[in-house]
Structures are given as structure tokens and as C-alpha cells.
Amino acid sequence: ETGVTQTPRHLVMGMTNKKSLKCEQHLGHNAMYWYKQSAKKPLELMFVYNFKEQTENNSVPSRFSPECPNSSHLFLHLHTLQPEDSALYLCASSQDLGTEAFFGQGTRLTVV
Amino acid sequence: GEDVEQSLFLSVREGDSSVINCTYTDSSSTYLYWYKQEPGAGLQLLTYIFSNMDMKQDQRLTVLLNKKDKHLSLRIADTQTGDSAIYFCAEIGYSTSNTGKLIFGQGTTLQVKP
Numbered sequence: 162e163t164g165v166t167q168t169p170r171h172l173v174m175g176m177t178n179k180k181s182l183k184c185e186q187h188l189g190h191n192a193m194y195w196y197k198q199s200a201k202k203p204l205e206l207m208f209v210y211n212f213k214e215q216t217e218n219n220s221v222p223s224r225f226s227p228e229c230p231n232s233s234h235l236f237l238h239l240h241t242l243q244p245e246d247s248a249l250y251l252c253a254s255s256q257d258l259g260t261e262a263f264f265g266q267g268t269r270l271t272v273v
Numbered sequence: 274g275e276d277v278e279q280s281l282f283l284s285v286r287e288g289d290s291s292v293i294n295c296t297y298t299d300s301s302s303t304y305l306y307w308y309k310q311e312p313g314a315g316l317q318l319l320t321y322i323f324s325n326m327d328m329k330q331d332q333r334l335t336v337l338l339n340k341k342d343k344h345l346s347l348r349i350a351d352t353q354t355g356d357s358a359i360y361f362c363a364e365i366g367y368s369t370s371n372t373g374k375l376i377f378g379q380g381t382t383l384q385v386k387p
Contacts, residue, residue, distance in 0.1 A: 165315075167315075194375075202379075203277075203377055203378065203379045203380075204361070204377040204380075206374055206375070209374065217374065251315055251316065253316075253375075258374075259303070259365050260304075260365075261304065261306060261318055261321060262318075262375055263318065264308075264315035264316040264317070264318075265315050266314055266315040267314070267315045269313075
């Protein structure tokens, strides 16, 4: 248990569905991240939030829409996804940018 | 840009030592990390080393850093079947941006045979 909780753990959605991934941390961290982990590819940083403000968007398609209402919660809203978006989506938090990150268990997403 | 490279696979026998290697390109890296990912789970921080150190030991784990060659290694002594996992090397560097983002290698799958 790292203190970072992600829900749901598994999600199967159709290409026309809209769903959201949730991440929560009560570690008092100021920075939160979304990563995508696909088979046989390096971890891809998607979004970075620092003090609720988005500081990085790594050319992520607009069908992925992050939301950070406060420093403890981070969402990833999904709509009209493609099968190649199937992956493990990992949330992480760190005390500040540039310090060690603590990861959630991930959400295994399958797009059918 | 920053890049972190690891070999993809390592197989050892239970009780042997495992050495997982990593090279990185960002000479301004401040901290370097090793993460472990067990099947179906997220990444767990194992250990880290600050860039002004060349060695850190933590129980069965030894981290060696050769800053001149930009080479990092993780040695696991007396490897157990429970050590079977994917091990990620990561760095935080500031050479191209000030976001201090964590750059990961591809991960090394460690297989421990009984």
C-alpha cells in the first residue's frame, strides 16, 4: 500500500463509451501524474499536475481529458477511445516536482 | 533528450545474485531510482541514490552509480522467487526542462528459477 489509490482496478469499455478513472492520495503531496503502460513500451508520462495546475501534457490525444479538482484527487476522463488505448494507466504522486513518486496499483483498461 | 536504457530480461537461479544494469544520458540527473513492478500491480519504489554518491546498500540491495559512464546498477543478493518482477530504472533530470519529470527505462524482467 503506497497511499495512492486508483479506481477502478479493471475497466472494459466500448469505443463510444465515456468513463472516468479516479486517483486519490492522502499523502499531502503537491504533484500528481498520469502514466500509460503498454506492453513492450516504456512508461509514457501523459500529464503532470502541480498544486492543481497542469504543468505538462505530453501530446496526449484529446480523447483523454484530465481533471485535478484539488491536490488529493486526479481524474482521467475517457471518451471515444480506440483499441490501441488499451493499457495499464498508472497514477502517481510526489511531494513536489522532482522528488520520488509513489504509484497506485493502476487501472487495467481494455477498449473493445 | 533524456533517455534511459535497460536490458529487457534477466534469468537467475534462486540464491544467486542478480545484477540489473541501466544507462542514462542526462548528466544533470540529481536522483536515480529503482522501482519494482509485480504482476498486475503498480510500481513500488525500491531504493534510490543521490548523484553525489557512488554506492548505497540497503539490506539485500546494492546500488552502484558510475556517474562518469552514466551507468547505474542494482544488485540483489541471495535472489528469491519473490524477487521475480519487472525492475525499472528512472532518473530525474533537468537538462531540457524544469518540470523535474521522472524518466523511466523500459524495465528489466527478472525471472528467478527455483
